[in-house]
Amino acid sequence: MYPKNTWYVACTPDEIAGKPLGRQICGEKIVFFRGPDQQVAAVEDFCPHRGAPLSLGRVEDGQLVCGYHGLAMGCDGKTAAMPGQRVRGFPCNKTYAAVERHGFIWVWPGDQALADATSIPHLHWAESDEWAYGGGLYHIACDYRLMIDNLMDLTHETYVHASSIGQKEIDEAAPTTAVEGDHVVTARHMENIMAPPFWRMALRGNGLADDVPVDRWQICRFSPPSHVLIEVGVAHAGKGGYHADARDKASSIVVDFITPESDTSIWYFWGMARNFNPGDTALTATIREGQGKIFSEDLEMLERQQQNLLAYPQRNLLKLNIDAGGVQSRRILERLVAAELGKEQQP
Incomplete structure (x- = not known):
């Protein structure tokens, strides 16, 4: 029993330095990584090809590359590429609001339409x-x-x-x-x-x-x-x-x-x-x-x-x-x- 329409600390920046991080938050399996502009991204930790955890892969040019068969996924949860395959019809993964602030990565595991970064608590000592x-x-x-x-x-x-x-x-x-x-x-x-x-x-x-x-x-x-x-x-x-x-x-x-x-x-x-x-x-x-x-x-x-x-x-x-x-x-x-x-x- 826990609220889901709220912000939780998911990880610290060092945990996603150069590699993806898989972490379950409030029952949601999420992979965290940095996109093309080093912004934090969070998507469902599930490869739409064969269900492998995307967190076991790597990050290349701001995209998640599955460590099983090379499927590449963007920050928006859409499959961007896969060796030898057309990916236009691939299903989209769920994405999660994630914000880097006060030395932590925060995630909203509930209704994404309600996520409001202004409600992340202010930590004066961190600034x-x-x-x-x-x-x-x-x-x-x-x-x-x-x-x-x-x-x-x-x-x-x-x-x-x-x-x-x-x-x-x-x-x-x-x-x-x-x-x-x-x-x-x-x-x-x-x-x-x-x-x-x-x-x-x-x-x-x-x-x-x-x-x-x-x-x-x-x-x-x-x-x-x-x-x-x-x-x-x-x-x-x-x-x-x-x-x-x-x-x-x-x-x-x-x-x-x-x-x-x-x-x-x-x-x-x-x-x-x-x-x-x-x-x-x-x-x-x-x-x-x-x-x-x-x-x-x-x-x-x-x-x-x-x-x-x-x-x-x-x-x-x-x-x-x-x-x-x-x-x-x-x-x-x-x-x-x-x-x-x-x-x-x-x-």
């Missing part, structure tokens, strides 16, 4: 020299909503990420949750605590002492279909916490773009954007390595959770106050999916 970003991609065998639950309730950090960002004070600070239209915001603030290992490293990266009490914050922002941006950071205690001057804190935005592959698998684009010492490439690499390890710690938990839910579909799960962010996010998704289905059911 500013005052910010640095480092991230990666994981493939995870779980329902995309389980990852949203995970990110909208950071209580699990105390247990899953005990050696990096977890600490008992997270459990002790009650979160607040607010719904703002189609957006959900869950916030947690901790005062006068000691920073965990990852944040001690970040403090040092901004030239700050790491052995003094800090105020810490986590502000999780969900927006449909499955984007979670989390403002996180620590400031020397008594300096204003979240509102502290930049010289007294280390703060970042945890970037989470969750793209359903199927009902039980996702493409998880993760990263961290920061606005302190953005020119320090070594720091960017260190933070990326740390974030990658932290996110990898969620993988087994989410996949095993998915297996349990599939094995015991009749079991009812508890909903506690810490689950409010995930619960509210799911309600928004249910409403959006219902609206799509209702539209499709109209004569």
Whole structure:
């Protein structure tokens, strides 16, 4: 159950550098490549000749060349040529709206007539020299909503990420949750605590002492279909916490773009954007390595959770106050999916 009339992150530009990329998005098998003018194109990953995946071929002069018998297809989904054959009567492949923006390739898997590039979320940190970003991609065998639950309730950090960002004070600070239209915001603030290992490293990266009490914050922002941006950071205690001057804190935005592959698998684009010492490439690499390890710690938990839910579909799960962010996010998704289905059911 996922909305399809919306934009999802499909891949990063490096993944289609000089070669096609096959990726299933919301159940749609799509091949991404660059056309004649290096624009991004996305067509059905299916050769009309014998059904081979076009993604197993190559790109020549902006056209997809099937790796099976050499059929060449253009960005418009029409067969352009095939050795020894007339191709005028070949069926046209489905095409998908695809846009390169903010360092990602976005795709609209639903009704193509509704695709509007102006609705791609604006990412200010991706367009500013005052910010640095480092991230990666994981493939995870779980329902995309389980990852949203995970990110909208950071209580699990105390247990899953005990050696990096977890600490008992997270459990002790009650979160607040607010719904703002189609957006959900869950916030947690901790005062006068000691920073965990990852944040001690970040403090040092901004030239700050790491052995003094800090105020810490986590502000999780969900927006449909499955984007979670989390403002996180620590400031020397008594300096204003979240509102502290930049010289007294280390703060970042945890970037989470969750793209359903199927009902039980996702493409998880993760990263961290920061606005302190953005020119320090070594720091960017260190933070990326740390974030990658932290996110990898969620993988087994989410996949095993998915297996349990599939094995015991009749079991009812508890909903506690810490689950409010995930619960509210799911309600928004249910409403959006219902609206799509209702539209499709109209004569």
